[in-house]
Amino acid sequence: MTQPIVYHIPVCPFCQRLEILLALKGLRDAVDFRVIDITQPRPEWLLRKTRGTTALPVLETADGHVVKESLVILQYLEDIFPARPVAQRDPYRRAVENMLVRMEGDFSAAGYAWVMNQDPARRGALREATLKQYARLDDFLVEHSPAGTFLFGDFGWAEAVFTPFFMRFRFLEYYEEFVLPGDARYARVRRWIESCLAHPAAQQVTTEEIVKVYYDYAKGAGNGALLPGRAKSSFTLDPDWRKRPWPPRDKYGHAATDAELGLA
Ligand SMILES: N[C@@H](CCC(=O)N[C@@H](CS)C(=O)NCC(=O)O)C(=O)O
Numbered sequence: 001m002t003q004p005i006v007y008h009i010p011v012c013p014f015c016q017r018l019e020i021l022l023a024l025k026g027l028r029d030a031v032d033f034r035v036i037d038i039t040q041p042r043p044e045w046l047l048r049k050t051r052g053t054t055a056l057p058v059l060e061t062a063d064g065h066v067v068k069e070s071l072v073i074l075q076y077l078e079d080i081f082p083a084r085p086v087a088q089r090d091p092y093r094r095a096v097e098n099m100l101v102r103m104e105g106d107f108s109a110a111g112y113a114w115v116m117n118q119d120p121a122r123r124g125a126l127r128e129a130t131l132k133q134y135a136r137l138d139d140f141l142v143e144h145s146p147a148g149t150f151l152f153g154d155f156g157w158a159e160a161v162f163t164p165f166f167m168r169f170r171f172l173e174y175y176e177e178f179v180l181p182g183d184a185r186y187a188r189v190r191r192w193i194e195s196c197l198a199h200p201a202a203q204q205v206t207t208e209e210i211v212k213v214y215y216d217y218a219k220g221a222g223n224g225a226l227l228p229g230r231a232k233s234s235f236t237l238d239p240d241w242r243k244r245p246w247p248p249r250d251k252y253g254h255a256a257t258d259a260e261l262g263l264a
Helices: 013-025 044-050 070-080 091-101 104-116 120-144 157-168 170-176 184-198 207-213
Strands: 005-008 032-035 058-060 066-068
Touching: 005 013, 013 070, 013 157, 044 058, 044 066, 058 070, 066 070, 070 157, 091 120, 091 157, 104 120, 104 157, 104 170, 120 170, 120 184, 157 170, 157 184, 157 207, 170 207
Parallel strands: 005 032
Antiparallel strands: 005 058, 058 066
């Protein structure tokens, strides 16, 4: 084996982080990405490598060791491919970057809780909780990078961590009609998000793919789980998302069938 292998799910935000980091380094082909179908039980050979855990991405080093957790894998790739560093070198700047990275968990949890919600009465509260997370990010950026676009001069480590989630949150636009309000409270974070989403190193997935693949999340079923009455998850690799119609936007109404989703 001559290069590291990453076992991944192409639409997974944690996996996309790795692709973004490698794209920033100009090294996308230095890692062998192998696709795993999340709608099927994990193959035995993979479970042997992971000692039973199922979450992806998983990296296998060139000499056969296994590394788990996207942020740990990100640091490993940064360390083995040091020529074009993405992480900040200055200790204080790295600390600032890491403080921002630590805010990602609450941010994504709020958006995922909202997209998976099935009770229309909770929509307002979930919207408020999500907006609170945007406001926290705005406040952080105003403190540490008031005039800039990215946290520091260029798209970097924190951007590689967050951008996959900014992209996934297009499911909130589609299924929950969420638009970040135009007021000054969110101006700094909006500038950040728009620049992150437009960056050439972060174009591995599209809104169309996210909206189609995450339909089952919008109906309350995550991680390739099967909804009642359905034979296929919207996370399936076959048929390919490009061949399917756009799903119905009204997630609180009718539950689309496999046929309506182009999965039959
Ligand atoms: N903390 C993990 C989270 C990874 C994760 O949740 N991956 C999802 C796909 S987006 C997954 O593999 N879910 C299926 C499972 O956990 O079995 C990381 O950062 O790598």
